[in-house]
Amino acid sequence: MRGNITMGRPFWLALAMATALGAVGVLQSWNVALAILNLQLISAVMALGVNIQWGYAGLFNFGIMGFTALGGLAAVLVAMPPVAEAWAAGGRGMAMAAITMTGTAAAVWALQRLIRIKALRGPAVVLVFVVGLALTRSFYGPSVAAIEAVDSSVTGFLGGLGLPITLSWLAGGALAAAVAWVIGRITLGLQSDYLAIATLGISAVLVAVLKNEDWLARGVKNVTTLPRPVPYEQDLQGQGWFMDLAARVGMDPFLLSGIVVKALYALLLGSVLLALFWLSHRALHSPWGRMMRAIRDNRDAAEAMGKDVTRRHLQVFILGSTVVGIAGAMLVTLNGQFTPAAYNPFRYTFLVWVMVIVGGSGNNGGAILGGFLIWFLWVQAEVGGPWLMAMVTSGLQEDSPLRQHLLNVAPHMRQLLMGVLLLVVLRLSPQGLLPEQRGKHGLAQQQITTEHS
Amino acid sequence: MADPFLIGEAMTCGYGDANILHGCTIAVEQGEIAVIVGPNGAGKSTAMKAVFGLLPLRGGVVRLGGQDISTLTPPDRVAAGMGFVPQTNNVFPSLTIRENLEMGAYLCPQNIEDRIAQLTNLFPILKERSQQPAGELSGGQRQQVAVARAMMTQPRVLMLDEPTAGVSPILVQELFARIQEIAAAGIAVLIVEQNARQALSLAHRGFVLVQGKNRFTGTGQDLLNDPDVRQSFLGG
Amino acid sequence: MATKTETNGPPREWHRPWGIAVGVALLLIVLPLVGREGAGVNLLNALVRFANFVVIPGMTYGSQLALGALGVTLIYAVMRFSDFAHGDTMAFGAMGVILATRVLQGMGISAGPLPTALLALPFGILGAVTLALVFDRTVYRFYRRQRAAPVTFVIASIGAMFVTNGLVRLIIGPSDQRFADGARFIIRVQAFKEMTGLSEGLALRTTQAITLVVAVVVVLALFLFLNRTSLGKAMRAYADNEDLALLSGINPERVALWTWILAATLATIAGTLYGLDKSFKPFTYFQLLLPIFASAIVGGIGKPLGAIAGGFVVAFSEIALTYPYRKVLDYLGFETDSLVQLLSADYKFAVCFIILVVVLIWRPRGIFQGRVI
Numbered sequence A: 001m002r003g004n005i006t007m008g009r010p011f012w013l014a015l016a017m018a019t020a021l022g023a024v025g026v027l028q029s030w031n032v033a034l035a036i037l038n039l040q041l042i043s044a045v046m047a048l049g050v051n052i053q054w055g056y057a058g059l060f061n062f063g064i065m066g067f068t069a070l071g072g073l074a075a076v077l078v079a080m081p082p083v084a085e086a087w088a089a090g091g092r093g094m095a096m097a098a099i100t101m102t103g104t105a106a107a108v109w110a111l112q113r114l115i116r117i118k119a120l121r122g123p124a125v126v127l128v129f130v131v132g133l134a135l136t137r138s139f140y141g142p143s144v145a146a147i148e149a150v151d152s153s154v155t156g157f158l159g160g161l162g163l164p165i166t167l168s169w170l171a172g173g174a175l176a177a178a179v180a181w182v183i184g185r186i187t188l189g190l191q192s193d194y195l196a197i198a199t200l201g202i203s204a205v206l207v208a209v210l211k212n213e214d215w216l217a218r219g220v221k222n223v224t225t226l227p228r229p230v231p232y233e234q235d236l237q238g239q240g241w242f243m244d245l246a247a248r249v250g251m252d253p254f255l256l257s258g259i260v261v262k263a264l265y266a267l268l269l270g271s272v273l274l275a276l277f278w279l280s281h282r283a284l285h286s287p288w289g290r291m292m293r294a295i296r297d298n299r300d301a302a303e304a305m306g307k308d309v310t311r312r313h314l315q316v317f318i319l320g321s322t323v324v325g326i327a328g329a330m331l332v333t334l335n336g337q338f339t340p341a342a343y344n345p346f347r348y349t350f351l352v353w354v355m356v357i358v359g360g361s362g363n364n365g366g367a368i369l370g371g372f373l374i375w376f377l378w379v380q381a382e383v384g385g386p387w388l389m390a391m392v393t394s395g396l397q398e399d400s401p402l403r404q405h406l407l408n409v410a411p412h413m414r415q416l417l418m419g420v421l422l423l424v425v426l427r428l429s430p431q432g433l434l435p436e437q438r439g440k441h442g443l444a445q446q447q448i449t450t451e452h453s
Numbered sequence B: 001m002a003d004p005f006l007i008g009e010a011m012t013c014g015y016g017d018a019n020i021l022h023g024c025t026i027a028v029e030q031g032e033i034a035v036i037v038g039p040n041g042a043g044k045s046t047a048m049k050a051v052f053g054l055l056p057l058r059g060g061v062v063r064l065g066g067q068d069i070s071t072l073t074p075p076d077r078v079a080a081g082m083g084f085v086p087q088t089n090n091v092f093p094s095l096t097i098r099e100n101l102e103m104g105a106y107l108c109p110q111n112i113e114d115r116i117a118q119l120t121n122l123f124p125i126l127k128e129r130s131q132q133p134a135g136e137l138s139g140g141q142r143q144q145v146a147v148a149r150a151m152m153t154q155p156r157v158l159m160l161d162e163p164t165a166g167v168s169p170i171l172v173q174e175l176f177a178r179i180q181e182i183a184a185a186g187i188a189v190l191i192v193e194q195n196a197r198q199a200l201s202l203a204h205r206g207f208v209l210v211q212g213k214n215r216f217t218g219t220g221q222d223l224l225n226d227p228d229v230r231q232s233f234l235g236g
Numbered sequence C: 001m002a003t004k005t006e007t008n009g010p011p012r013e014w015h016r017p018w019g020i021a022v023g024v025a026l027l028l029i030v031l032p033l034v035g036r037e038g039a040g041v042n043l044l045n046a047l048v049r050f051a052n053f054v055v056i057p058g059m060t061y062g063s064q065l066a067l068g069a070l071g072v073t074l075i076y077a078v079m080r081f082s083d084f085a086h087g088d089t090m091a092f093g094a095m096g097v098i099l100a101t102r103v104l105q106g107m108g109i110s111a112g113p114l115p116t117a118l119l120a121l122p123f124g125i126l127g128a129v130t131l132a133l134v135f136d137r138t139v140y141r142f143y144r145r146q147r148a149a150p151v152t153f154v155i156a157s158i159g160a161m162f163v164t165n166g167l168v169r170l171i172i173g174p175s176d177q178r179f180a181d182g183a184r185f186i187i188r189v190q191a192f193k194e195m196t197g198l199s200e201g202l203a204l205r206t207t208q209a210i211t212l213v214v215a216v217v218v219v220l221a222l223f224l225f226l227n228r229t230s231l232g233k234a235m236r237a238y239a240d241n242e243d244l245a246l247l248s249g250i251n252p253e254r255v256a257l258w259t260w261i262l263a264a265t266l267a268t269i270a271g272t273l274y275g276l277d278k279s280f281k282p283f284t285y286f287q288l289l290l291p292i293f294a295s296a297i298v299g300g301i302g303k304p305l306g307a308i309a310g311g312f313v314v315a316f317s318e319i320a321l322t323y324p325y326r327k328v329l330d331y332l333g334f335e336t337d338s339l340v341q342l343l344s345a346d347y348k349f350a351v352c353f354i355i356l357v358v359v360l361i362w363r364p365r366g367i368f369q370g371r372v373i
């Protein structure tokens, strides 16, 4: 019976989603539909990343926002041209600061191990730490000031490597992976709630760093001139062949250029999604994936069987965060700008969780579906809320303060909608719209359970 | 034969999908002591939980005083006059001993002081340490608190799951003596015991459970004298 | 649950190298002080400045965090999950207070020198309790009866967080609200300076004093309830051992009901005090979640005393680590150009996170040996 559901449902749900997008295309405009599609693709990648952590391994990562932001940072660091002046002004000092910082860390690490007399260890470590910190700051402070002073309204940061921005998608994944390794080393091995709280905290710290360290990526002054992987609309409009094409299909060239650009993005993003989906699908159905799920379902039994659970969790934490980092870089690429202040946990952490839970945790297809569906609702509710509110309040006087208030706050109805949707799905279909397929693996898991008891 | 005061009849139940009990029957009369013995994992604790409604029955029925109580929740069974001391985690560790006793009287707090005084006669430790958290007590002391807490519910049936586990031999004697006093007061006492020989010697009834089924049933003396029971469960 | 048994050995000896280090540090501070003119006055000035910018704000913020953390810890102790909606419950309750305040002000009712919000508090509490109970009946009770895993509860609380957040934004909007009225100060800087003749002033705002007083009263009441009343003891018993509570005839639904009532009340009070002291903004309340959780965990989650201690630890760490000490040091005779600020105020989240990590590595069960989560 369940087999039937999992065979038929994905198809119908995907069809329904496509129809909905098509309806937006026809009723609103194809530009809007494609814009939604692009963000749906990115959301799906993020949901895939969370699903790797939560669905495969039961890890509670509430720090998705942080990894998304790291991906965005990578886009800046890879694609922006280097600012030579800034490097000249403060590059050396920053390098020194980096050296003293790593030196301090190494010294602390070494002292912890080398000093035999326990009582001496504490004061020695504190002393080295304080001196190292002071030294680092003495290099760091002036260099930051020097860097940020360089043409601060335009640059005021070190810039990037000036490479093609699509490379940043890899870099974003790598950066997220590296940070995930550090965070994972600290927080994994803890029970679920703790991990959730700790990751929520670290993501707030990461975003605070991006907002305040102007020398790195201009902070809240934003980086708005990121290069694109696809042509600009104006450039297309300048091409003869393009104007011909527009004339042939009988479309306004302005409109068509927008559609073409968005469609190219969709192709790029879609191929990344497909590749990641294929990889995660393979991983989930490999012995590795089965082991992960066995650990998730019965940690004690797996531990008793000699599995290094914390190590596995670290692996899966890094993998999932990498995928989220890739999505973060793609998002900034699509937007063409990096705006640290825009990262907020509702949109970038909890909404992605809604996607995974509603779509179906443990099922990659489900996570992707959730990404598409939830993003669609999230965007459309922003439009639909005010429309609905206008209908509801049409009985009230035009200038009634209540009506004004309701119309003003109507876009926030989507928070409510997401909450209700999450609660309803969790109650009626706790496995999500596309439940995890428990075929052979279900059996394996039962064996473990009985063995345990 | 008239129905016993408390009877779990032909109980079938288990955790998850598998059944642990297969048509197992346990009964006790007022003023009597009934003892359940059996190898580890036989389902003794499971039978006690089933009688108390902590596990849903898949077959069989539990009757108290002739009434079917199979559908009552555990708190309702407490209200109906049943008291239970589980095998593990049978005190509130961060509550003081006094508070543990008060919790026993949660449903009917009338003349609580008298009841506590009565119990402190039975178990003097309750008074000496009354303001100490129960989690700081030794195993034997803890069992006394656990039994006293259950007695505070003013039960007509007292069910004890291995009350002497982890208790020093002298205290075991002591505890058995108290339990006999409790039964003598007209309360039905149902005990699961590892000290099978000793327990059966004071039991009016004995049940030997093996793999979730009744293997032998009889008076305590019958079972003690039965060569098969001696052979397999009393070590010859 | 993996419970580590820690041996409570004899109190640690005073390690000599630490003693020397602390001694040298003290000497470094004291020597220049006594060697200078007007040393006493300067020391007083430094102390006053420290009190004004670190101690008083720390006490106030600590009380607010403690009240929030008490709610989280109660829910954790009884329901066994971390309630991620708690920050938004605080916002919801505070919103009720603000709306009621506006109505009362409209009717011309005020509390004299005290903020009208104190009179409006019961209405806010009523609102938050209602909301909490609606969630319990429609959401949590179902999972409680199923004995669902804690993660399910946490995810459900995310749903509740979205809904509460949406309601707050719909009803009062996402922007800043100020609703403190009455007298602003109990002690003014100018008055203090005139009174003492010091060059540093000390201010005590009404809202700060109210926060402290209300927090003390609420905490006392809560502890009386938990330790003296039969219902309070039943809640502690249920938190200790759920199954045995059932066997004592304690009705879990009743315990859950009162837990939500208490938690929502505490949340409203905490939210209102915070809003009076700073300002009301829905998103700020969500962000309070982090220091609140940090407080509950530092103290030992599930332990009410721990929540209070944790609240002050977190508040003082946050403020003390982000306060620029230049002027204080100035008075002590150390003149520097730098601000002597250990961490920029933008990184206060980092303080919470660092505290969390430190606790988690060295003392996973917190100061008061709460549950391992």
Ligand SMILES: Nc1ncnc2c1ncn2[C@@H]1O[C@H](COP(=O)(O)OP(=O)(O)O)[C@@H](O)[C@H]1O
Residues within 6 Å of the ligand: A453, B015, B016, B020, B038, B039, B040, B041, B042, B043, B044, B045, B046, B047
């Ligand atoms: N909470 C539980 N969940 C699953 N299986 C259990 C649980 N408690 C006991 N069992 C299983 O039920 C069987 C009987 O256990 P129990 O009744 O505790 O035996 P005993 O006779 O030693 O008291 C054992 O195989 C045990 O593994």
Ligand SMILES: [Mg+2]
Residues within 6 Å of the ligand: B044, B045, B046, B087
């Ligand atoms: Mg047993």
